[in-house]
Amino acid sequence: ELAPQLLDQVNDAVTAGATAVVLDGSDSAAALYEAAVKLKELLRERAALLLLDRLDIAAAVGAEGVVLSPTGVPVVVARKMQQGPLLLGQMVSSAEAAVAAAADGASFVLLQGADGGLPQASDLTAARSQQRSGNAIPVIAAAGASCSPASLQQQLPSLAAPADGFCMPLQLLQPAAAAADAAAAATASADSAATSAAVGVLLQALTEGHTPEAAAAAVGDSSSADWSGSSSSSSSGAAAAAAPPSGSATTVKVPAGGSALRRLLNASKESMIAEERKLLQQVAALLEEVAPQMDELPLLRDAITNLDDVFLVVVVGEFNSGKSTVINALLGEKFLADGILPTTNEISVLKYADPASPKQQPELVQQSDGLFVRRLPAALLREMNIVDTPGTNVILERQQRLTEEYVPRADLVLFVLSADRPLSESELAFLKYIRQWRKKVVFVVNKVDMLDSEEEVSQVLSFVSSNASKLLQLDSPAVLPISGRAALKAKLGCGSGQSGGVLDSWEDELLSSQPGWQKSRFGEFEKFIYDFLVGSAGSSSSSMRSGGEGLRLKLQTPLFVADALMEAARVRLQGEIAAAEGELAALGAVRRQLAKFKVEMSKDAEAQRQVCISLVGEAISRNNKYVDKTLQLSNLPALTGYLFGSSKGAAGMPVASSSWEAEVVSGTFDQLAKQVAEHAAWLATNCSNQLDYYASYLQQHRMPGSSSSSSSNSKQQQATSSSSNGSSPPETAGSGSSAALASSDAAAAAMAAAAAGSRSLAAVADFKPDAARMLLEEELREAFLGTAGSAAGAQGLGLLAASWLKGGLEDLLALTVAGLASYVAVLNLPLKRADIKGKVARVAGNFADSVTTAMAEESDTAVEATTSQVLQQVAPLEAAWQAQLQQLQASEARRAQLAEALQVMEKRTANLQ
């Protein structure tokens, strides 16, 4: 565990100028993780956190790197394992090992002396000079725990030149008394801070190019406490890596920009920015592909471009809340107009204008999007661009749109409220808008000078704070009370604004002496903003080199924009996927509906064939009756006609079948022809209805944007414009509705057209009833002759026998025989009738068969042709939707993957705090 005093020491060392802290720990991973998190919090970007050997923990806490000990994994392996831009340092104890580590891909080496003390100057020189030029890595001189303060003190000056930096155990910076005893350490923390500060001085001395001797003296001066015998009771040790001797002189405490480690650190941040930019570009490309119409897309493009820019601070608030005054006070000069009437009508971005630059840019330019860019020579604008907006309650629609468009790009939103009317309706509404972009908001309660007492101030602050925390779901929103007017007056009074701006002004004594400055509380506000963005221990001219939350916010701005757009894209893609699935389901339903259509049609067709069969059946039974009636011995006209050679009846008709046509056929053929024609029309209408319906249905389920060339068929075009847009296919019209069918002109035409080509109708027409009648006639004649002939023969014998009667007994016998023969012939008559009926029934049956078979073939072919024609159109649509679905699913998979990468990136940037 890291004792509080140890953390204090690290803090002191970092404040004094240490640029990295190496955490070594043989504790459990959990304890080490805890310690690393604590250190990370403490360092807040002011110095890099490096972990000894623990890549996993380094990655988990978002540390800047690891130092690999000789017992740790080799650099090449660590390179493979690492995630993100972690620095990889290697601990070595010889110049050769340092060179090898460089070749293996280490980011830097910590070179220790073979005896655990500081390395020899010659080794350092060798380690640096023997590296391949071009990508030489820093060589840091490291002192082991066994190194005595005395030898450190002695050796340091000679190592200042060849080393790129120093790394020493924290306990070497700590008085022995404190190390020996934990309790004593707590009380001695003031001393240890003094020691660390001394080392800080040493580092600064080196940085500023002072002689090493002076540096050594600085150590000597401050180390009046006993340096010897130092050892830490803590199992987690921390070491401070120091700045190199070659840094450029700066006037601030931290040797910014000069340290090799810091350079590396910046490189690692820059590589993080590069990585983020690459990811965001992938996101933008995906969004352009899947949602090109998305209005907010340019926001993301802008945010990516702005990654390289300085912070963007957007100032919002109601009109008259004092936005312009606050901006003027920040800039230190009355650049913007203020007043009780709305003064800011346009949105303007304030950017830095270098007064010394020979290339003067115009002070005010209006961009194509309506935005004004104002260039002002205010130092603060080197650090940030400030966007001044019209009051949230008075802005016009266009300005509102521009303001709202600008909010997502902001790295920080300054919400200026007037202390006399904090958080009005319009402000609350605007805050809700801001919330969706997850912006960091600082609430500036202006005009506190108008409040009568401190109590009133705290009441307003807590009102704003509680409302803001509810709305933004924050634990403790930043709410700062100021008097912009008093601050501006004070700044104008001492003329400090122009020269230093916010960075130095809050420390400016001159300013402090101005009446009203303290009361304006502006110093605290500026310090807060500055610490927040840049960090408390440094000065920099670029967001990339600063601590604080600046880098994190800068990195997060486009990530949050991307996140919001990705969420919108997810909703959109899922909608499109559901639509494509719906289309496929609708097309799949066509197959089922067609199968149902087939079944219904075949059932109906079967019923219609049955009607035909029964028509023929009725004719057969009428024929049976006719035969029964005709083929009788009592049918004297027929009998005599046949017996006496006259086969023609009175009207010249055949004897037996003269009334057959009228009694048996009696309109059967007409009925049959009508039935068959109706069947044909029924078939044509139903099939054409289906085709029409599906042509229209499929038109509706066509891929949006696909050409309609496949619907060139005139029937489809007609159908498209027809009203058959129902969601379910037309019911198959039954043949019983023939009247309905025939009632429409279209159906009548269909009937005629269908009749023209119908094979079943041809089969009906082919049947020659006359031939059937002839056959019947023949049969009847034969039957009559066969029967009546025998009877007459018998009677003839009878006559003969009568003449013989007189003559003898034989005649009587002959008569009996003849009577018997006649009897047998008459007995055969029913059999004959059955035979004839059977023959006619067979002929009629064959006829019915030929008609119904033709009907069945016709309906099967037509239904088959209809379904296959529809299915032929369904297939390409299905394929197109399937392809579309796959493409959407692939886009969604890519989106999900990128969204996950964004999450990882967000976590990493969040860890930057």
Ligand SMILES: Nc1nc2c(ncn2[C@@H]2O[C@H](COP(=O)(O)OP(=O)(O)OP(=O)(O)O)[C@@H](O)[C@H]2O)c(=O)[nH]1
């Ligand atoms: N008492 C007091 N008045 C202030 C303070 N700051 C600004 N004012 C006054 O409030 C009025 C409005 O100030 P501006 O800075 O113009 O306000 P704004 O929000 O920029 O207004 P618009 O640009 O019109 O949206 C001016 O009369 C200022 O002098 C302050 O701290 N205290």
